[in-house]
Amino acid sequence: MSVSGNLKTMLPGDLLQWLSLGQKTGTLMVSNKGTQKKIFFSNGRVISSASNDPREYLGQFLMSHGYITEEELMKAMEVQQQSGILLGKILVMIDVINEEDLQRLMRLKAEEEIYDIFLWNEGDFQFIDDELPQMEMIPLRVDVTGLIMEGTRRVDEWNRIHTLIAHEALVPTMVKEIPPEELEDDAQRTVINAIDGRRSLAELVLESRSSSFNVASTVYHFTREGYVKLNDPTVMAVKAPEEIAPFEDSSDDDEILSLIARAQHSLRNREYEKAQRLLKAAENLDPSHMRVRNAIKGAESAILADLRGQGLHDSKVPRVSRALEEITQMNFTPNEGFMLSRINGQWDLGSLIKISPIREPDAMLIFYKLWRDGIIALD
Numbered sequence: 001m002s003v004s005g006n007l008k009t010m011l012p013g014d015l016l017q018w019l020s021l022g023q024k025t026g027t028l029m030v031s032n033k034g035t036q037k038k039i040f041f042s043n044g045r046v047i048s049s050a051s052n053d054p055r056e057y058l059g060q061f062l063m064s065h066g067y068i069t070e071e072e073l074m075k076a077m078e079v080q081q082q083s084g085i086l087l088g089k090i091l092v093m094i095d096v097i098n099e100e101d102l103q104r105l106m107r108l109k110a111e112e113e114i115y116d117i118f119l120w121n122e123g124d125f126q127f128i129d130d131e132l133p134q135m136e137m138i139p140l141r142v143d144v145t146g147l148i149m150e151g152t153r154r155v156d157e158w159n160r161i162h163t164l165i166a167h168e169a170l171v172p173t174m175v176k177e178i179p180p181e182e183l184e185d186d187a188q189r190t191v192i193n194a195i196d197g198r199r200s201l202a203e204l205v206l207e208s209r210s211s212s213f214n215v216a217s218t219v220y221h222f223t224r225e226g227y228v229k230l231n232d233p234t235v236m237a238v239k240a241p242e243e244i245a246p247f248e249d250s251s252d253d254d255e256i257l258s259l260i261a262r263a264q265h266s267l268r269n270r271e272y273e274k275a276q277r278l279l280k281a282a283e284n285l286d287p288s289h290m291r292v293r294n295a296i297k298g299a300e301s302a303i304l305a306d307l308r309g310q311g312l313h314d315s316k317v318p319r320v321s322r323a324l325e326e327i328t329q330m331n332f333t334p335n336e337g338f339m340l341s342r343i344n345g346q347w348d349l350g351s352l353i354k355i356s357p358i359r360e361p362d363a364m365l366i367f368y369k370l371w372r373d374g375i376i377a378l379d
Contacts (some may be wrong), residue, residue, distance in 0.1 A: 004126040006288075007032075012117045013148045015125060020044040020144035027131045032123035033287045034296065037113055040132055046142035049110040050133075055209065055357040056116075058087050061109045064209035065186040067097050070355050074347070077354050107140050111147060116211060118151035119158055124288055154213060161220045164230070168202035168212070171231045172219045178227045191218040195228065202334040209357055256282045260295045272303055272365055300361040307368050314350030316378040318343050318367060327375065339366045343376060 007015075007030070019028065023044035030037050038050045054060065059073040068076075068091065076090045083090070088106065091097045097105075117123070172195050183189045187210055194207040204215050222228040263278035279299060282292045320327070320343055332340060335358055342352055353363045370376040 002126060002128050004124070007117075007120060007123040007125060010125070012114075012120075013152055016114075016144050016148055016151075019127065024127065024129065025132070026127055026129045027133075028125060028127045030117055030123055030125045032120050033283055037117065039110075039114060042132075044144065046110060046114070046140065046144060046147070048140050049113050051113050054359055055205075055211065056109070056113050057357075058106070058109065059355070060209045060357050061112075062091070062097065062105065064190055064214075065105060066190055067101070067105070067186075070342070072096055073355050074351055077351075103140075107142055110140055110142055111150070112211060112214075114142075114147050115151050115154055116213065118155050119213060122287060157217060158213060161216050164220055164223060165201065165216050168205070168216075169200050169233060171198065171200050171233055172204070172223070172228045173197040173231060174227065175229050176227055178222060182222075182225075182227075187214055188218050191215050192222070195219075200233075200334060203337060206334055206338040206357055252285050256285050256289055256292060259285075260291060263295065263299065267299055267302055270306065272368070275299055275303075276365070304361055304364060307364050310368075311378065312349065312364060312368060312371065314353075315348050317345065317348045318352070318371070318376045318378055319345040320375065321377040322375050330375075335362060336366050336370070339363060340370065340375070349378075 010018075012030075015028070018024075019041055021044065025042050026040075028039040028041065030039070036052050037056075039046055040048045040050075051057075059068070059077070062068045063070070063073065072091075076087060076094065076096070079085070079090050079094075080087050085093075088097075088102050092099055092102055174192075174195055174197070178192060183192065187208075191204060191208045191210055191214065194204050199207060201212075201215055201219065204210075204219075205212050208215060219228055219230070223230055259278045259282040263275040263282070266272075266275035266278060276299070279292070279296050282289070283296065286292060320340070327340070339352065339356060339358065342356065347355075349364075349367055353360050356363055358366070367376070371378060
């Protein structure tokens with residue numbers, strides 16, 4: 001039996017409680033704007049989870065807690081590709097992490113993936129009875145009551161955080177050194193170590209491989225304690241691009257269909273960024289609109305195929321072709337800056353994408369833009 005609905009009519013806490021009290025076994029799928037999470041239940045308890053958000057992959061999570069480096073993740077993923085063994089087991093085999101720590105972090109990872117759902121303003125869910133993945137999973141036992149309590153607490157904390165942190169363009173700067181005993185865990189330590197007075201909150205999320213909530217919560221706490229100050233580099237509101245301005249005297253559905261049509265026209269002209277902006281505008285109007293979902297999925301497939309047809313293959317090795325002094329004067333988005341900083345003339349495109357917390361279509365578009373603008377060359 002399958003049950004489905006929307007998170008606006010059934011809040012995450014109510015949904016999890018219903019599954020727990022009903023001692024349900026099966027898979028809960030929750031989706032929002034292209035992000036899909038799966039939570040696996042056995043007799044009302046969470047036994048595992050999965051997410052298509054690269055920021056929530058195991059390798060990224062272990063990096064956020066200081067257990068592995070990018071180089072170690074790269075080597076482990078190469079072994080995984082050749083052997084098909086689960087990444088966690090490979091990391092245990094090569095003594096990067098022990099079994100006990102892996103189990104603990106897997107549970108923590110599952111919990112963090114679920115807590116994030118509590119902060120979604122909208123989303124769709126579907127629960128399928130008695131359906132569990134055939135693939136091998138590291139078994140977990142996560143208490144649902146504890147998840148609900150912590151998820152609800154985070155909603156309240158998120159509202160408090162927003163009174164100080166209005167947007168992710170703010171740049172935190174260390175005012176004084178934080179005593180080691182003030183840092184609660186490795187994830188918090190990773191965020192603090194990434195603060196350099198130049199990175200915005202959005203860039204800290206990428207650099208630390210942590211969630212937006214954990215970064216904002218850490219910065220909020222130490223700002224209140226006087227260890228960090230926040231600078232706002234924005235001087236004026238950015239006017240919305242004219243091509244995605246809303247139409248007057250038209251229904252949302254008409255506007256969505258028009259935005260999709262204009263996005264498809266842009267795709268045909270290889271105006272990839274413009275197509276993405278138009279589809280993003282359509283998604284903001286109605287994230288659950290089937291035509292929007294299909295258009296985004298189709299556009300991403302078409303863009304990837306076209307970019308590879310132009311020569312951006314996974315095996316190509318990028319190298320920076322501009323002088324460092326020139327690059328430092330350029331303006332890059334957080335995602336562009338992150339990918340550019342990982343180019344070392346040795347790792348190929350496929351490897352760089354694997355170790356990054358950025359989705360493949362977005363990462364490939366970044367490399368395309370850098371290549372098109374002559375900032376990188378491909379060998």
